[in-house]
Amino acid sequence: VGGARFLHGLLRVVPASDVTIVGNVGDDFEPYGLHVSPDLDTILYTLTGAIDDERGWGVRGDSDRALARARELGDEAWFWLGDVDLGLHLARTALLRAGATLTEATRTLATAAGLEAELLPATDDRLRTVVATDAGELDFQTYYVRRQHRDEVRSLRFAGAETARPATAVLEALAAADVVVLAPSNPLISIGPILAVPGIRHALVQRRERVVAVSPIVAGAALRGPAGGMLRSLGHAVSPVGVARLLADVASALVVDVADVDLAREVEDAGVRAIIAPTVMTDHAARRRLAEAVLDAAGAGAAACR
Amino acid sequence: VGGARFLHGLLRVVPASDVTIVGNVGDDFEPYGLHVSPDLDTILYTLTGAIDDERGWGVRGDSDRALARARELGDEAWFWLGDVDLGLHLARTALLRAGATLTEATRTLATAAGLEAELLPATDDRLRTVVATDAGELDFQTYYVRRQHRDEVRSLRFAGAETARPATAVLEALAAADVVVLAPSNPLISIGPILAVPGIRHALVQRRERVVAVSPIVAGAALRGPAGGMLRSLGHAVSPVGVARLLADVASALVVDVADVDLAREVEDAGVRAIIAPTVMTDHAARRRLAEAVLDAAGAGAAACR
Numbered sequence: 001v002g003g004a005r006f007l008h009g010l011l012r013v014v015p016a017s018d019v020t021i022v023g024n025v026g027d028d029f030e031p032y033g034l035h036v037s038p039d040l041d042t043i044l045y046t047l048t049g050a051i052d053d054e055r056g057w058g059v060r061g062d063s064d065r066a067l068a069r070a071r072e073l074g075d076e077a078w079f080w081l082g083d084v085d086l087g088l089h090l091a092r093t094a095l096l097r098a099g100a101t102l103t104e105a106t107r108t109l110a111t112a113a114g115l116e117a118e119l120l121p122a123t124d125d126r127l128r129t130v131v132a133t134d135a136g137e138l139d140f141q142t143y144y145v146r147r148q149h150r151d152e153v154r155s156l157r158f159a160g161a162e163t164a165r166p167a168t169a170v171l172e173a174l175a176a177a178d179v180v181v182l183a184p185s186n187p188l189i190s191i192g193p194i195l196a197v198p199g200i201r202h203a204l205v206q207r208r209e210r211v212v213a214v215s216p217i218v219a220g221a222a223l224r225g226p227a228g229g230m231l232r233s234l235g236h237a238v239s240p241v242g243v244a245r246l247l248a249d250v251a252s253a254l255v256v257d258v259a260d261v262d263l264a265r266e267v268e269d270a271g272v273r274a275i276i277a278p279t280v281m282t283d284h285a286a287r288r289r290l291a292e293a294v295l296d297a298a299g300a301g302a303a304a305c306r
Numbered sequence: 307v308g309g310a311r312f313l314h315g316l317l318r319v320v321p322a323s324d325v326t327i328v329g330n331v332g333d334d335f336e337p338y339g340l341h342v343s344p345d346l347d348t349i350l351y352t353l354t355g356a357i358d359d360e361r362g363w364g365v366r367g368d369s370d371r372a373l374a375r376a377r378e379l380g381d382e383a384w385f386w387l388g389d390v391d392l393g394l395h396l397a398r399t400a401l402l403r404a405g406a407t408l409t410e411a412t413r414t415l416a417t418a419a420g421l422e423a424e425l426l427p428a429t430d431d432r433l434r435t436v437v438a439t440d441a442g443e444l445d446f447q448t449y450y451v452r453r454q455h456r457d458e459v460r461s462l463r464f465a466g467a468e469t470a471r472p473a474t475a476v477l478e479a480l481a482a483a484d485v486v487v488l489a490p491s492n493p494l495i496s497i498g499p500i501l502a503v504p505g506i507r508h509a510l511v512q513r514r515e516r517v518v519a520v521s522p523i524v525a526g527a528a529l530r531g532p533a534g535g536m537l538r539s540l541g542h543a544v545s546p547v548g549v550a551r552l553l554a555d556v557a558s559a560l561v562v563d564v565a566d567v568d569l570a571r572e573v574e575d576a577g578v579r580a581i582i583a584p585t586v587m588t589d590h591a592a593r594r595r596l597a598e599a600v601l602d603a604a605g606a607g608a609a610a611c612r
Contacts, residue, residue, distance in 0.1 A: 032399045033339035066372060069393025073418040075400050083389045087375020093338045094381050112379040 001056035001224055002216050002281075003039075003183035003190060004046035006294075007117075009287025010181070011047060013295065016116030020173035022200075024185075025102065025121045026129035026158055026193030029141045031079050034089040035096050038141075039190065040106055040121060041088060048113050056224070059084045078146045088113075103167040120173070122194040125164040129193050130157050140189070149226040152233045156188060161196035166203070174203040179298040182213035184255075184279060184290075186227040187246045188234065195250060204250040212298045213251040213272075214279060214290070215240040219259040223280065239263055244270040253297050255279060255290075273297075307362035307530055308522050308587075309345075309489035309496060310352035312600075313423075315593025316487070317353060319601065322422030326479035328506075330491075331408065331427045332435035332464055332499030335447045337385050340395040341402050344447075345496065346412055346427060347394060354419050362530070365390045384452045394419075409473040426479070428500040431470040435499050436463050446495070455532040458539045462494060467502035472509070480509040485604040488519035490561075490585060490596075492533040493552045494540065501556060510556035518604045519557040519578075520585060520596070521546040525565040529586065545569055550576040559603050561585060561596075579603075 007021060024039040038057070045051040045059060052060040062082030071077045081089065088109060095105035101124040110119045131143040133151035143149060166174075174180060182191055191213075195201050204211055220238055222228040228238045236242040240256040244267040247254065253273040256264060257280065264274040277293035280286065313327060330345040344363070351357040351365060358366040368388030377383045387395065394415060401411035407430040416425045437449040439457035449455060472480075480486060488497055497519075501507050510517055526544055528534040534544045542548040546562040550573040553560065559579040562570060563586065570580040583599035586592065 032396045033403060063369075063371060063389070065369060065389035066392040066396060069390045070397040070400070071393075073394060073397040073415050075397040077396075083369070083371035083392075084375045086372040086389075086392065087377075088379060090338045090372060090383075091376040091379040091381040094376070097339060109379050 001042060001046075003185040004043045004051070004056075005281045005287055006181075006183045006214065006290060007043060008046050009281065009284070009289070009291040010294075011117060012284075012288045013291045019117040020169070020177070021117055021119045022122050022170050022173065022194060023119060024190050024193050025123060025127055026189065026196075027140050027144075028128070029079075029139065031081070034086075034093045035102075036079075036081070036089050037092070037102070037106070037121065040119060041085070043119060044088075044110055044113055044115055047115055047117065050113075058082050079141060080145075101167070103169060118169070118173070120167055120170050122166060122170060122200060123164040123197050124167050125160060127158055127160040127164045127193060127197065129189055130159050131189075132156070144226075149229075153226075153230045155234070156192065158193045158196040161193065162198065164197045166197050166199040171199060171203055174200070174207060177207070177210065179295060180204065180207060180211040181294055181298075182211065182247060182251055184214040184216040184223075186216060186222070186225055186230070187213075187243050188227065188230055191247070201250060208250060208252050210298065211251040212253045212255065212275075212294055213243065213247045214255040214294060215243045215257065215260070217243055218257040218280060240274070241266045241270060244272040244274075248272050255294055255297060307348060307352075309491040310349045310357070310362075311587045311593055312487075312489045312520065312596060313349060314352050315587065315590070315595070316597040316600075317423060318590075318594045319597045325423040326475070326483070327423055327425045328428050328476050328479065328500060329425060330496050330499050331429060331433055332495065332502075333446050333450075334434065335385075335445065337387070340392075340399045341408075342385075342387070342395050343398070343408070343412070343427065346425060347391070349425060350394075350416055350419055350421055353423065354421055356419075364388050385447060386451075407473070409475060424475070424479070426473055426475050428472065428476060428506060429470040429503050430473050431466060433464055433466040433470045433499060433503065435495055436465050437495075438462070450532075455535075459532075459536045461540070462498065464499045464502040467499065468504070470503045472503050472505040477505060477509055480506070480513060483513070483516065485601060486510065486513060486517040487600055487604075488517065488553060488557055490520040490522040490529075492522060492528070492531060492536070493519075493549050494533065494536055494542075497553070507556060514556060514558050516604065517557040518559045518561065518581075518600055519549065519553045520561040520600060521549045521563065521566070523549055524563040524586060546580070547572040547576060550578040550580075554578050561600055561603060 027038045042057050050059050052058045062084045067077045102121045129140040131138045132155040231238045244254050248271045255275045267274040275297040333344045348363050356365050358364045368390045373383045408427045435446040437444045438461040537544045550560045554577045561581045573580040581603040
């Protein structure tokens with residue numbers, strides 16, 4: 001959600017044709033055999049104006065007649081799928097079953113939905129986030145949605161990541177980019193599964209000077225979601241410092257919220273340049289200002305405003 | 307549809323707990339990987355009062371937000387799936403993916419939907435109707451829905467039928483039944499795939515004296531659907547006589563519409579007792595009267611009215 005909102009601001013600052021978005025697929029899952037890509041969908045819905053802004057996910061005004069019926073018939077139906085939202089999953093599933101890669105399917109759907117920027121899954125190979133808890137290893141959506149991320153996270157792994165190859169278009173975008181932004185998303189479960197693809201990590205390390213991250217942790221807490229508790233239980237500082245240490249090998253700069261200005265020194269001690277800016281995206285203008293600050297930090301402000 | 311409407315009348319004449327319905331699964335298919343059982347669903351919707359009576363299939367008042375969205379995103383979406391209808395397919399698919407047989411899944415769904423009679427698929431094994439046309443072999447729904455049954459039918463086969471085993475409950479019902487009714491449905495593609503299961507055909511032959519069929523052909527035409535053209539192109543008479551010849555080895559009697567009274571002799575020449583009755587189900591009362599006529603024909607009227 002944070003990443004999608006950041007992108008929404010970015011696309012008000014740079015032309016959509018200059019932007020390639022690489023999305024996490026570690027959250028993907030297959031309820032009823034339908035292929036759902038929650039992170040790609042949230043980005044798509046946010047950028048095409050379809051998003052339910054209050055919830056941060058799903059389609060505004062969507063109904064849930066299908067799921068309500070499934071529930072009446074005894075199905076647990078714990079993952080909310082709106083009717084219009086289901087249409088996207090049906091179309092994606094049809095494309096994948098007809099042999100399209102996830103990259104191809106995503107491109108077809110995003111184009112049809114009117115997205116002008118390029119949206120890419122990090123990999124076309126199967127990569128799934130697995131969360132180890134005291135209740136055992138849980139697939140991501142079971143941990144996050146079904147059990148409401150209430151379990152303490154003992155460890156994370158990204159099944160399939162070691163052998164996953166980046167989609168070709170991802171490597172091309174990373175090689176050609178003026179700036180690579182790691183959006184203000186959970187560094188462990190949103191950015192982590194992307195960095196877990198060896199080819200992507202390698203490409204970012206190569207271009208580290210052009211990589212700017214944005215801290216999703218402000219004033220000791222995540223703005224949204226379980227990042228805070230998850231960082232803590234995995235032994236990381238719940239602060240931009242913790243984020244800096246996690247991303248230092250791939251990012252040369254971290255945008256830190258003004259509320260955390262006193263942590264700038266510690267962030268820099270982690271080997272990452274600290275850039276102080278307001279990062280809380282309270283409204284559309286704030287999203288835009290954050291995008292500008294990030295591009296400035298990368299020295300790409302001028303180029304972006306051509 | 308004819309079968310479902312007949313059953314609707316039957317359940318007004320005999321207690322639901324006395325009725326076991328064996329449905330065709332040759333029409334089943336898996337759009338988007340979801341398991342759709344059109345014949346079982348039409349029966350379920352008809353008997354629970356959910357049916358869209360004008361169309362004869364689907365849920366009355368259903369919306370199609372999911373499918374419309376899939377179509378907007380480029381999917382062909384040629385098989386209409388309403389939103390509420392999708393809920394049934396989602397629930398069924400979840401049950402099957404969790405390891406339930408189709409019999410078990412159908413029972414769970416039918417019970418939850420409030421069906422009191424027992425509804426059984428003919429087999430839990432994969433059996434699919436394949437239609438040979440000048441455009442090649444088509445799976446049933448491609449022939450029927452996508453191409454609007456406009457192709458001339460050169461031959462039919464029921465893939466998987468030779469090795470399909472009847473569900474145990476089907477054999478038990480056939481062995482115990484006072485009367486077995488072959489409902490007024492297309493003898494080739496609705497009843498045919500059921501009879502193609504060797505165990506079911508064998509069971510019916512054993513109990514032939516108790517088996518009564520109802521002709522879906524009246525006055526030289528099918529009341530609904532492509533049965534007329536299909537019988538003709540496959541070399542069968544488009545009349546109760548054609549139906550009698552097709553079903554003579556498993557049925558001892560055929561209910562023939564009053565409009566075809568002059569064909570009674572020819573039906574009997576096929577080795578099947580002809581019972582003349584009004585068979586056109588113009589309203590609920592007509593459905594009920596047809597059920598009564600069928601039970602009378604089987605000599606089970608008195609027993610049924612206990």
